[in-house]
Amino acid sequence: MRLIRFAYQGRSHYGVLDDDVVFPLTGPPVGDFALLKYCFSLSEVQLLAPCEPSKIIALGLNYRDHAAEMRMALPTEPLIFLKPSTAVIGPSTPIVYPPQSCRVDYEAELGVVIGRPVSKVSEAKAKNYILGYTCVNDVTARDLQKKDGQFTRSKSFDTFCPLGPWIETDIADPDNLVVEAILNGERRQHSTTQNLVFGVAALISFISHIMTLLPGDVIATGTPSGVGPMQPGDHIEIRVEGVGSLHNHVTR
Template sequence: MPEYRRILLDGAAVQATVEGDELVAGDGRRVKTEDAQHLPPVVPSKVIAVHLNHRSRVDEFRIDLPDTPTYFHKPTSSLNSHKGAIVRPAGCKWLNYEGEVAIVIGKTARNIAPAEAGEYIAGYTIANDYGLHDFRDTDAGSMLRVKGSDTLCPLGPGLVTDWDFRGKSLRTYVNGEAVQDGSTDEMKWDMHYLVADIARTITLYPGDVLLSGTPANSRPVQPGDVVEVEVEGLGRLTNHIVTGPTAVRTDVGAQPTESEEVLSTALGGDWEFRGIRPPKR
């Protein structure tokens, strides 16, 4: 399966093809994959994410899925890359990982049927849909700051074409320990359905990204942690967590909170009823 990556090479953003342990630019220049400075593999006009899709995640929260999916938007300013730093603002505590498969649009899509959607998909990459749950109480369901804050949408390492999304494993690791273990087969709505659903009223352009949902066991991570998302056939997306140099301003807007909803979401549902206490900071 062909894989393409965007990297910074001698100061310029270029697309390179993966050949063994090297990345080859269009002009023939080569760089070792491990030495390359990665960029997000695509430049989307928008990033749209489904709220809940994996059965294990739904079971974890002991809820019922609606008959059709619901979505939220991540601004493009949240984009990040393979090996990029994920910034948890100073004063915030509840930053969660969410390993996912990302769908990348290949040609303009509008008002298409699910059976046609595959023709409009360029390929797939890996995403980690980080959530800053300190702002969950103040976002009124929009998820704007929770999921859209700077650096919280790493994609990569590359764009893989001709990848069959069916029956693929998805695992997330924190400091080498497996913390999420799921499969694309546990998704209620597959990739084609999601593309067709969004394209009914929102035109999707080449490079646009749809995030397809995460399995159970999204939990908080701390500065210094290394988080990796591995998807069968797509590779492994690696990022590390850092503390932002400044706290969220206190002279404007709602401030981070630690309500029962914040803690319950960050810690996976009914934590207080299972004897799970918030981790020490």
């Protein structure tokens, strides 16, 4: 099932997408919700970011091939950082190149969307708290990351967290999916979540022992090798096997 957020006549709604038909929901797809008795064509609505996270928890160096690319040792524990909710945009919304930076990079990632509150969960039970999966572009001002020596400014600009195009609930094995980035039609990143240092269940368990995860929160599971710069005018596509494709343009 594909869960979406969409705008129609100036108002946002949650819904289910079946082929090109949008079935609105009575509310967010958590807890008690139901389908309404009318529908729209996909062409009638604008897709928004599929959830409204209170926080995005992202991972550094969580792909073996990316760590090798950066010539860095694999972490012994997940290396986590936060992106603000204000960085979130949806499909087809422009990524704005900030004037403070001279290099802005794409980072293709599998996103895990939390479905209900979770704190201190075991790895064995972690997947019971997953609503579904989405595509994430962990946009990064690489020059500012190197300058600052930490991640907050470089990862937090408005528009630096494209999500979407929907939440896919029917993924049997999130630790065996192809993740790709395509810049202006040319594939730049290509790997599989088999290369994750810490898999999805391990990440949920680890993070939930630090902070409570709330419905709609997103874990961006890390990026594979091949990260690189984008320029104003570029088109970036993030693909995750079984989930979908997230398209955005870059602008000043």
